[in-house]
Amino acid sequence: MTPPRFHSACRWAAAGVAIQLGTASLGAADPFQFWFSFFLAEIPEATPGTTQAVLVADTGGDGFNGVGDLVAGSAFFAPSLIQGGLLDGDNDLILAVITAVEMNQLQRNAVAGAPEPEILSAPPGPLIGIEQNPILFDTSQAQWSSLQTGQQVGIFWFTDGSTGPGSPYGFYRNDAVGGDGGDAPFFIPGPAAVANVIVLSDSAAFDDGGGLVAGTTPLASITANNAIVIPEPGALSLLLLALAPLMHRRNRRSR
Amino acid sequence: MLLSSCRFSIWVLIPWIAVASIAGLLAQGSEDPPPPPFPPLTFGYNQILCRAGSDTLVSPALHREPIYRGRITAVSELSLELDSPPDWEPGQLAGSHYVLYHSGPLTGAFHAVDNDQDGRIIVDTNGEELTAAPGDALSVIPYWTLATLFPEDNACIHRSTGMSLLQRRTRLMLPDLNGPGINLPPSRIFFQNEEGWFEETAGNAPAGNTPLPPDLFLWIRHRERDGDTTFLISGYVQCGPFRLQLDAPAGTKQDNALALFRPVDVRLRDLGLLTDPSVFTPSNGTSLIQRRDLILVFDNDATGINKAPAGIFYYDSAAMVWRDAANGNAEAGDAVIPAGTGLIIRRSSPDGATRFWVHPCPY
Numbered sequence: 001m002t003p004p005r006f007h008s009a010c011r012w013a014a015a016g017v018a019i020q021l022g023t024a025s026l027g028a029a030d031p032f033q034f035w036f037s038f039f040l041a042e043i044p045e046a047t048p049g050t051t052q053a054v055l056v057a058d059t060g061g062d063g064f065n066g067v068g069d070l071v072a073g074s075a076f077f078a079p080s081l082i083q084g085g086l087l088d089g090d091n092d093l094i095l096a097v098i099t100a101v102e103m104n105q106l107q108r109n110a111v112a113g114a115p116e117p118e119i120l121s122a123p124p125g126p127l128i129g130i131e132q133n134p135i136l137f138d139t140s141q142a143q144w145s146s147l148q149t150g151q152q153v154g155i156f157w158f159t160d161g162s163t164g165p166g167s168p169y170g171f172y173r174n175d176a177v178g179g180d181g182g183d184a185p186f187f188i189p190g191p192a193a194v195a196n197v198i199v200l201s202d203s204a205a206f207d208d209g210g211g212l213v214a215g216t217t218p219l220a221s222i223t224a225n226n227a228i229v230i231p232e233p234g235a236l237s238l239l240l241l242a243l244a245p246l247m248h249r250r251n252r253r254s255r
Numbered sequence: 256m257l258l259s260s261c262r263f264s265i266w267v268l269i270p271w272i273a274v275a276s277i278a279g280l281l282a283q284g285s286e287d288p289p290p291p292p293f294p295p296l297t298f299g300y301n302q303i304l305c306r307a308g309s310d311t312l313v314s315p316a317l318h319r320e321p322i323y324r325g326r327i328t329a330v331s332e333l334s335l336e337l338d339s340p341p342d343w344e345p346g347q348l349a350g351s352h353y354v355l356y357h358s359g360p361l362t363g364a365f366h367a368v369d370n371d372q373d374g375r376i377i378v379d380t381n382g383e384e385l386t387a388a389p390g391d392a393l394s395v396i397p398y399w400t401l402a403t404l405f406p407e408d409n410a411c412i413h414r415s416t417g418m419s420l421l422q423r424r425t426r427l428m429l430p431d432l433n434g435p436g437i438n439l440p441p442s443r444i445f446f447q448n449e450e451g452w453f454e455e456t457a458g459n460a461p462a463g464n465t466p467l468p469p470d471l472f473l474w475i476r477h478r479e480r481d482g483d484t485t486f487l488i489s490g491y492v493q494c495g496p497f498r499l500q501l502d503a504p505a506g507t508k509q510d511n512a513l514a515l516f517r518p519v520d521v522r523l524r525d526l527g528l529l530t531d532p533s534v535f536t537p538s539n540g541t542s543l544i545q546r547r548d549l550i551l552v553f554d555n556d557a558t559g560i561n562k563a564p565a566g567i568f569y570y571d572s573a574a575m576v577w578r579d580a581a582n583g584n585a586e587a588g589d590a591v592i593p594a595g596t597g598l599i600i601r602r603s604s605p606d607g608a609t610r611f612w613v614h615p616c617p618y
Binding site for chain 1: 561
C-alpha cells in the first residue's frame with residue numbers, strides 16, 4: 001500500500017494551524033470548557049476489544065506524529081496510551097483512549113457511494129469501529145491546559161493494540177463536518193461548545209428511523225494509513241541512511 | 256431586537272383573574288376571614304419553535320399541579336410544619352417536589368424538598384437561612400422531569416433509534432449551574448429513544464426522573480436532517496413574584512443560567528433587576544472598561560448550534576438606559592426575554608455573596 005502524501009500534508013496542516021493558533025491565541029487566554037464526542041466506523045482489520053484508538057490534539061501546531069515523523073526519526077509512539085498523556089513524547093495530547101467494538105447497529109452497504117444504500121444479504125463479518133460518549137474538557141485543569149480553540153484533532157488506531165515497533169497503525173482526520181449526523185469537524189471547538197464528530201464509511205449504513213442512511217466518507221480515506229507499520233529502530237536507521245542523499249540533494253536545490 | 260417565536264395563551268388568564276378578583280371583592284364584603292394569599296391557580300400553555308440544525312433554548316415556564324396549598328404552622332431550622340397536610344408516605348416528596356412560597360419574606364422563592372415525614376417537610380435551602388414564618392402560604396409542587404415534560408408521545412423530541420452516537424437524534428442539554436466562571440458548557444446531555452430518557456455518560460444511565468427546577472432552561476438540539484418541531488408546555492402559571500439566585504465568587508465573573516418562569520415576553524425594563532445595585536451592577540458608560548454586569552440572551556429564530564448570544568445587555572447608569580453591546584450599544588429597554596426561554600446573567604461581586612433577584616409578576 002502506498003501511503004498518501006502524509007508528510008507534506010502534515011506540513012501544510014501544521015502551517016495552517018500555526019496561523020490559526022496565532023489568531024486564536026489573541027483571545028484565548030482564559031480557560032474554557034467544551035464537550036467532545038466521537039464516532040468512527042469502520043476500521044478495517046480491527047479486532048473488537050483489542051484494537052485501541054486515541055483521539056489526539058495537535059497542541060504544538062506542528063502536525064501529528066505519523067509516517068513522516070517516523071521516517072525523519074523525530075517521533076515515536078508512547079508505549080502506553082493514557083488519557084491526558086502525550087502520544088509521541090512531544091505535544092500530541094491524548095484526549096481519549098477508545099477500544100474498538102462491533103457496531104451491531106450498522107449494516108454493510110454493497111454499493112459504496114450510491115445515494116441509496118443497498119444492503120448485502122450475506123455480510124462478510126461485523127463492522128468494527130470506535131465510539132466515545134461526550135467528554136467534558138476543562139482547560140483550567142493542568143492536563144488540558146495546552147488545548148486551544150482551532151487546534152487540529154485526529155484519530156490514531158493501533159490495529160493489534162500495540163504501539164511498539166512493527167505494529168500497524170492508522171490515522172484519520174478531516175477539516176470538514178461529516179455528513180452522517182455529526183456537527184463538528186476535527187478541531188478543538190470554542191468555549192462552551194458541544195461538539196459531536198461522526199465519521200461513517202460509505203460501505204456502512206444504519207436505520208435512521210425513517211429508512212436506511214448510508215455513510216458518506218469513502219472507506220479508502222479511512223484506510224489510507226491503515227496497516228502502515230511503525231518502523232523497527234534498525235529499519236529506521238537504514239531508512240534514514242538511504243534517505244540521506246536525497247535529503248542532501250533537496251537541500252542543495254533549495255539553496 | 257430579538258424576535259420571539261413563542262405564543263402564549265394570555266387570554267386564558269383573563270377570565271381566571273377576573274373571577275379571582277370578583278371573589279376577592281365578595282370576600283372583602285363578608286364577615287368571613289380573608290382567603291389565604293394564594294395566587295389564582297390559572298392554566299396556560301406556551302410553545303416555541305425548535306428549528307432543525309439548531310440549538311433552541313426553552314424552559315418549563317409553567318408548573319405542574321400542586322399537591323398541596325396551605326400555610327406553615329411552625330418552622331424549625333430547615334423543617335416546615337404544614338397546616339392539614341395530606342397523608343404523605345415518608346420520603347414521598349424527597350428530590351421530586353419543591354415548595355414555592357406565596358407570602359412572607361420568601362415570597363416567590365422555591366426550595367427543594369429534601370425529606371418529609373409526619374406532615375413536616377425538610378427543605379434544602381442551599382445554605383440560605385430559612386426565614387419562612389408561621390402563617391406563610393406555600394405550595395408543594397412536583398418538579399417537571401424529562402419523562403413528564405417530554406413523555407413518550409411528545410412531538411418535540413426526535414427520538415433516537417438506539418443507544419449509539421450515530422443513532423442519536425435530538426439531544427437535550429442542561430446548563431451548568433455550579434461550575435465557576437463564564438462561557439460554561441452544558442453540564443449534562445440527554446437523549447430519548449423508545450425505552451425512555453438516557454444521559455450521555457459511560458453506560459448511558461436512565462434519566463427520565465431527572466428533575467427540572469422552575470428556574471432552569473434547557474437547550475434542545477435538533478440535527479439538520481430531522482426537521483423542525485414545536486416545544487409545547489401546558490401547566491399552571493406562577494401568578495406572583497419569582498425569586499432567582501445569583502452567584503458570583505469574589506473578584507471573578509460568574510455566569511448564572513436562569514429561566515424567568517414566565518410564559519410571556521418580559522422587557523428588560525420590566526425585569527426589576529435595578530432595584531438593588533448589589534444584585535445587578537450597572538455600567539458607568541458604554542466603554543468596555545466601564546461594563547459591569549451583563550444579560551446574555553439567545554435568539555431561537557437564528558439557526559445554528561453552539562450559538563453566541565444574540566443580545567448582550569447592560570444598564571448604562573450615566574444615560575439611565577439599557578443598551579445592547581451586540582448591537583452597537585443601541586438603547587434596548589424594550590428588548591425582550593422571549594416567553595418560556597431563559598437568559599444568562601454574567602455578574603461579578605466584590606464580596607462573593609449570593610444575591611437574590613425577585614422578578615415582579617408581569618401580569
